[in-house]
Amino acid sequence: MKLCRREPRTVKLQTLVMILVFMVVLLSALATALFISYYVTKNEEKHLSEKIQAIARVTAHSNTVIQSLQEETEVDIQEYANEIRTLSDVGFVVIMDMDLIRKSHPLDEEVGQTFFNRKDAEKSLEGKEYFSVEEGPLGMGMRVFTPVYDGGEQIGVVVVGVSLDTVESLAYNSRRYVYIGAILQLCLGAIGAYYLSRYMKRKLYGLEPVEIAKILQERNAMIEAAKEGIIGVNDDGKITVISREALRLMGFKQKEEILGQSVEDCMPSLARAMRNGQPEENVEQAFDHRTVLANNVPIMHKGRVIGGLSVFKDKTELQEMADQLTGIKLYTESLRAQSHEFMNKFHVILGLVHLKKYDEMSRYIENLVDDYETEKGFIVKRIKNAIFAGFLLGKLSKARELGIQLIINEDSYMPGYIEEEYIHDLIRIAGNLIENAFDALEGVKEKVVIFSIGVLDGELVMEVGDSGNGIPEELVTAIFEKGYSTKGTGRGYGLYLTKQSVEKLNGMIELKTKAGAGTTFTVFLPLQES
Known part of the structure; x- marks a missing residue:
């Protein structure tokens, strides 16, 4: 045993x-x-x-x-x-x-x-x-x-x-007072030792040295395992903790190169948060070779700043992740719109079957097939890339579901030899602009969105226009800012991400708007062939 x-x-x-x-x-x-x-x-x-x-x-x-x-x-x-x-x-x-x-x-x-x-x-x-x-x-x-x-x-x-x-x-009479004093000293020492031990235990939150060492080891393991950069600062503004990922993002090789350095020199945004005593979220911090998005939090104790903590990640990596999520969302919405549209049509067919109206059902299916083939044939003929063509078909389905007339310009054209990764970026840009156009038609009687795409002088030119109420002149520059939206909190990232994606592809975006006459976005992108 x-x-x-x-x-x-x-x-x-x-x-x-x-x-x-x-x-x-x-x-x-x-x-x-x-x-x-x-x-x-x-x-x-x-x-x-x-x-x-x-x-x-x-x-x-x-x-x-x-x-x-x-x-x-x-x-x-x-x-x-x-x-x-x-x-x-x-x-x-x-x-x-x-x-x-x-x-x-x-x-x-x-x-x-x-x-x-x-x-x-x-x-x-x-x-x-x-x-x-x-x-x-x-x-x-x-x-x-x-x-x-x-x-x-x-x-x-x-x-x-x-x-x-x-x-x-x-001599004994004299020494007796000495002995009495020594006994009193021992008693006071015992009392002092008791209260000192209680004070230390309270300051250590009741933890034993072994437990503190274990917590420290666990903390270091968590910091090193984190995929984000982590920096800890003491009340003197000196860096005392730094993770391996933070070293990489900041361009250092050894912890000794930065530990003990002033946070004002290495991470000014964290120093600012500590001075103000207020946390800062999604702050851009530039290092020598990259830019990160940082969340900076001052550590407070009894109303006094005793340190600071910064958690940050590479902005480029976050941008790529956001782009991927945006693309997935657009694909999902297109599939859902097509699924919902065809489900409604299937319900009509099922109803005609129950009513035994076979002639009407036959004509209805023929009309559906004709419309779909016409729509599909036009898109496939003009849009040579199958992925982007499927994306446009999905947007057409969603537009019909929302009661919006989505018109694809008959002069639109896209070659089929474009890189797949580039197509995903185009879908993110087009998807955000079309969705923004759909939102702009809320409360408008005549709901029309016009989309066109083509190649001009070696550039891919994409244009999305709507028949909405337009954008006030004072808001034209603000709509591309992160988090800005007139539709409430939790919005305002679509156009911001669109601009980021366009800049990532070394392109540019133009905006034309007029009160009561709608808005048109035009995107110019260098054409990248496969």
Whole structure:
């Protein structure tokens, strides 16, 4: 049996941040506490050493001590030393003569006895002042030896000290505040780590690093797979994201050539959209070797532009796609019109069969055949290209369905040796112009459209005229603009695409119109033979 492999559990980002921040705070607090504790202890020891040194010097210069050592009056020295010890809050004040015999001591039984550690006190007999930490009758203590002089002659030694327990007690009292501060620092650090982790999680929309990495990989895959060019810009106007298709359309080979560049230099239309804070659709953007149609969108956050995105495609490719769709639509409409016309005629025939009017049916069919053969014969005779001839037959059927008289000029002629791709372009141009003429007859009593095509001086000349109301003079230049229409939204692309197709074939289009007298479009195209 195959067992499912369990993926190793990963620590959540929020937990990891809390642990890391807490550990940093903990180590910082410990290091700070140790350093300050060491500093406080040393400072306390220094303070006590300076204190006992000052007391020892004052005592050594006291007239009472000097006179008592000269006269060897132990009572006066003992009383004076105890008074100094009590007032200064030190552990002991010991006064000795040059034989290191104690003249004073906190313990009365030690008075008159030799110094406990004579070796430690020998340097004091040489007139030196120094500190030492040694054990005495009162236990381990820190003490200072200070010589006593009378007229330049040393007559004794003053020893002032404190118990090490006292030193440790004072240092502990000072360190206690340090430890309390460290504990408070840890508590605040833990609280801060918790809220910092929550803030980071909220900023990351609750996503874990693995999920963010996955989303980034998916985003990059989608950008690279897109057939459109995609550019992303940050709030500084620098390009941060670019797809492979965008590189191709812009003429670059490597992403490094454009990443980090100013969008103002590479994509001015996107920079304009970001400045205005408004999206722009189907904007023409020219690069060195091609023109694209771009949709530019500023990225907003709390009313502020924080970046921009542009999605664009080669205008030539879009034009070809639009032309193909337009051609398919025209073919479909022609077939539908013919199908609808013949269906009506079939219904008439079916009705005559049910009524058993066979003679009338025979005459009706003969008339249909005669009309169709006449119409078909004229078109086939004048229009040598079978595809374009079929297209005109379809338009004739649709015109009859709409109640419009579509007249094909008897002088029309088209040679049969024209390239097939060129024929498709002609059908798109003729189809749009004829459909536009049909629309122009709406509300007109006499509905007539005249179509003619022929060859003149090596050019193919196509003309479509209608008996409509004409085009106002102020609108003549506007009708070829993309999206312009007097028939509502979603229209206004037929004449625009027609002009684009004519220009694609290096031709030209002329317009003649008069109010109340109709409109005529004339197209001149270089003849391309197969």
